[in-house]
Amino acid sequence: MTELLEQNVGPRDEEQAPPSGAASRRRLFIALAVASALLATGGVVASTYVKSPGQLAAETKAPPLSMITATVEKRVLSDTVVARGSVEASSQFQVTPLGGGQGAAVQVVTAVHVKTGDAVRPGDVLLEVSGRPLIALPGAVPIYRDLKPGDHGTDVAQLQAALKSLGYPTTGDDGGRFGPATKQAVAKMYAHLGFDHPVTGVDDQAKLKTAQQAVDTAQRQVDALDAQIHAASGTPATTPPGGKSGASGGGESLATQLAYAKKALLSAQDDYRTTVDTTGPMIPISEAVFLPAFPAQVTAFTAKVGDPVKAPLITLSTGRLGVHSQMTPDRAALLKPGMPVEITVTATGKHVAGKITSIGEPSAADAQADGGQGGGSGGGALTSRVTIDPVDDLGPEWAGKDVQLTVTSASSGADVLVVPLSAVSTGADGVASVVKATKDSSGPPTRRVQVVAGLTGGGFVQVTPVRSGELAQGDQVLVSGS
Structure with a gap:
């Protein structure tokens, strides 16, 4: 039993014997196999980074060109002009009072x-x-x-x-004459408005x-002379015809003096009447603005209490509301x-119909040119003023609105054949x-077809093939593409 156990366990590490020749050869074979595998792997990796000129040219070659096409359509083609405009009354008045109250040294807004x-x-x-006040x-x-x-x-x-x-x-004054009744009417108007009337x-x-x-x-001079004459004659204080009764005791007769005195009285009375007729209540040019139609509307006014008066202080408009647009001449030339015209309020989308009534000559205007598509140019650019008349009267809520x-x-x-504008080319x-x-x-994948180009609109153009049936x-x- 002891011998059998010793055979199975074998020698301990420190007691093992040197390898035999067969074992050495086996280990050498394994090492060579590992090295060969490493070399093969390195070759594969290197092959992904090292490419021939042919490979490089093939990989950098542009992909085949593709064609981008559009479908030929058949429909009604319209050419439209889109622009911006504003709703304004037919007449505008810019008003700047030319003077303040009597005795005022500075013109300043004191109430709004x-x-x-x-x-x-x-x-x-x-x-x-x-x-x-400024009175309308x-x-x-x-x-x-x-x-x-x-x-x-x-x-x-x-x-x-x-008035x-x-x-x-102003009953009692002749039409067109500023008389006593007109003065009285002016005074009453100012009193009703809460102001002292100007004089x-x-x-x-x-x-x-x-x-x-x-x-x-x-x-008094007339009365005194008349009394002297009648006292001297012993007759009632009446002057006989011709004014010859009575005497002054030398020099001019009393009658002559009386005649001159009466003349002076008449002159004084005329002067008084003139003074009465040319003084009193009046309407200064700075306190009234006459407008041909009412109700009018305040179109522009930004002044505040305390601001100095600068022209124009206030802009008023009257008359039927219409639409005006400043367009560049090339766009205005498309119109008649x-x-x-379809008029659309930019903010709400509400729209009404209208028609063009006038197209002005191009001029260098300070107003910003229309920028409906592609924008416009500002002050100094040549623009044409286009006026549009709505078919129906616009309500007051339209006044001052920006519209398209x-x-x-x-x-x-x-219906006509249409293609995108970019599909049509013109040869030499x-x-x-x-x-x-x-x-x-x-x-061949493509064929050139001769056409006659017609109306354009919305990025499309009407085309008619020169040879019937070549385009449908x-x-x-x-x-x-190409």
Whole structure:
């Protein structure tokens, strides 16, 4: 048993014998096999990094070119112009009061009664400059001077009509003459608005007093001379015809003196009447704006209380609302009066129909040119003012709105063959053509087809094949590639 165990266990490590020759050969074979495998693996890895010139050329060669095509369509083709515009009244008035209250040294906004977009009615006070009002009055003639007592003219007649429409009649004054009744009406209007009425001058009362004193002095002189004459003759105080009764005791007779005194009285009375007629309540040019139609609207006004007066202080508009657009000349050239227009409010999408009524000549305007597609250019650029008249009256809510204008400048009217603009090319001979992709695999992949180009619109162009039947709906035409 002991011997058997010793045979199975074998010698311990430190007691093992040196390897035999067969074992050495076996180990050498294993080492050679591992080395060979490593060399093979390195060759494979190296082969992925080391490439022949042919391999490099094949791998860097451009991929085969592909064709990008579009389908030939048949439909109605329209050419449209899209632009921006704004809704404005037919007439606009820029108003800047030329002076403040009497004695005011600085023109400054002291009160504001309206804002942009507000409706304006006859008799409304829009704002105050240096404590004095700017009053809206009905009338077609712009105010161009102070309207004062004693003035005559169509502008005075217009003022009288405006006062009457507000409930302040001028009955008794001739039409177009600023008389006592007109003065009274002006004074009543200012009192109703809560302002002291302006007067022709701060010394009006002094002038009236002086004129009255002159009349009184002349009257006393007449009375005194008349009394002397009648006392000397012993007759009642009446002057006989010819004024020859009585004497002064030397020099001019009393009758002559009386005649001169009466003449002086008449002159003093005329001066007094003139003073009365030319002084008193008035309408300064700075305190009224006449507008031809009401209600008007405040189109632009940004001043605040305390701001200095700068022109234009306030812009008002009247009349029927229309649409105006500043377009570049090349786009305006596509339009004609009478063309239909779709007017769309940019913010809400609400739209109405209209038509072009006028196209202005190109001019260097300060207004920004239209930028409907591709933008526009600003101040100084040549633009044409295009006016559009809505078919139906626009409500006041449209005033001042920014709108988009869509104008159909041309239409095929019926279905026509159309292709993208990029599909049509023109050769050196001026002949237009498209490249049609063929369906016959045995022949060339493409064939050039001569066409006549027609109407363009929306990136497409109408095409008619020169040879009938060479191009039809559903065909594919080359738009990119080769």
